Amino acid sequence: MSNGLELALRCAGEGWWVHPLTPGSKHPAGNCRRCRPPTPGGTPPCGFPDLGGDGCGCLAAGRYCHGVRAATTDPDLIRRWWRGRDFAVGVATGPSGLLVVDLDDHHHPLPERELVLPGVDLSAVPEADRVRTGVDVLELLCRIRRTESLLHAPPTLTVRTPGGGIHLWYQTGGAPFVQGAGRLGWQIDVRAGWSTALAPTTRTRSGCYQITGPATQPARLPRWLTIELARVGLRARGSDPPPARIRLPRPAGRHRPHDEAAYAAAALRREAATVAGARVGRNDAINRAGFRLGQLVGAGLLEFDEVHQALTEAAALAGVDPGEAKAQSTLHRALKAGMRSPRTIPSTGARP
Numbered sequence: 001m002s003n004g005l006e007l008a009l010r011c012a013g014e015g016w017w018v019h020p021l022t023p024g025s026k027h028p029a030g031n032c033r034r035c036r037p038p039t040p041g042g043t044p045p046c047g048f049p050d051l052g053g054d055g056c057g058c059l060a061a062g063r064y065c066h067g068v069r070a071a072t073t074d075p076d077l078i079r080r081w082w083r084g085r086d087f088a089v090g091v092a093t094g095p096s097g098l099l100v101v102d103l104d105d106h107h108h109p110l111p112e113r114e115l116v117l118p119g120v121d122l123s124a125v126p127e128a129d130r131v132r133t134g135v136d137v138l139e140l141l142c143r144i145r146r147t148e149s150l151l152h153a154p155p156t157l158t159v160r161t162p163g164g165g166i167h168l169w170y171q172t173g174g175a176p177f178v179q180g181a182g183r184l185g186w187q188i189d190v191r192a193g194w195s196t197a198l199a200p201t202t203r204t205r206s207g208c209y210q211i212t213g214p215a216t217q218p219a220r221l222p223r224w225l226t227i228e229l230a231r232v233g234l235r236a237r238g239s240d241p242p243p244a245r246i247r248l249p250r251p252a253g254r255h256r257p258h259d260e261a262a263y264a265a266a267a268l269r270r271e272a273a274t275v276a277g278a279r280v281g282r283n284d285a286i287n288r289a290g291f292r293l294g295q296l297v298g299a300g301l302l303e304f305d306e307v308h309q310a311l312t313e314a315a316a317l318a319g320v321d322p323g324e325a326k327a328q329s330t331l332h333r334a335l336k337a338g339m340r341s342p343r344t345i346p347s348t349g350a351r352p
Contacts, residue, residue: 003203008199009075011091012074012078018089018199019071019090020064020090025205026198028066028067071095089202090199094192094195098197098218099170099177101167103134103166103168105133105135108187110131117140133165134187134189141228156219157211157219162207162208169197170222171218178234179194184232190234275315282320286315288334290332290333298340298342
């Protein structure tokens with residue numbers, strides 16, 4: 001087993017969603033001419049995320065060329081991706097319920113004061129003229145907010161980068177955040193949502209992302225930092241659906257046409273994202289999604305258990321207890337009702 005594969009499986013065992021990075025680099029690997037190379041965190045030109053643009057079926061076929069959007073915890077898929085390849089390991093922060101505070105040390109000239117800590121009045125803070133790194137800026141924010149240094153409390157998974165920076169890993173508890181560079185502070189990047197963080201102990205051409213300090217697991221994101229992230233616009237709005245934690249769907253039948261498989265996979269992801277983003281009328285959203293996907297189950301395009309698990313996880317992201325009897329009853333009735341009215345899928349012209 002290669003080091004990359006071992007690390008990817010270990011991360012997936014933690015519930016972290018992983019995807020391959022080009023060996024020795026921080027960039028997503030590509031294996032499809034229509035998708036390669038995807039820009040880091042960006043959208044490939046082939047019609048993702050709904051697979052309806054020009055019929056790209058990469059995700060439905062279990063390919064990894066959509067970068068962070070293809071991330072998975074499926075060990076069989078991970079083994080297939082890493083087999084015979086020395087890929088580095090990227091972790092999709094949002095689907096994994098993680099947020100990483102990236103503290104850079106780029107030796108850049110100090111910017112104007114209002115850019116050191118955007119939105120914070122530093123006119124009477126002489127220390128603002130002496131910061132040099134992202135660590136300095138975060139320490140300054142901690143002092144201004146009269147809280148303990150995040151480098152020490154609460155202890156959290158801390159990774160030193162080859163360039164001398166620091167990555168602080170946190171659990172978000174399902175709260176949705178978005179990525180942003182410099183919005184919390186100068187030389188501070190926040191990796192969240194559809195963003196990639198390099199898995200701890202990953203090695204690139206520049207060196208190793210080495211765990212430092214006593215903590216080996218991410219701590220819960222401190223409340224005061226959650227408030228700061230919301231202040232600078234990095235807390236996602238309630239109307240923005242968080243990434244749905246669903247496994248890459250596979251065709252229910254081995255001999256189904258590829259366009260049908262792509263259609264079913266896209267429908268599952270779309271309905272799960274809708275349920276995950278519901279803030280009101282969640283029971284109605286579960287009912288609608290269950291019926292629509294039940295029709296695809298009845299048509300033999302999806303598996304009942306796969307759909308049930310995906311919608312249960314999506315509902316949990318929307319704040320529904322996975323064991324809630326009412327939600328589970330609604331979901332079962334909706335799936336069964338949809339199965340009694342199978343949907344006929346017209347050809348979409350999708351190609352592998």
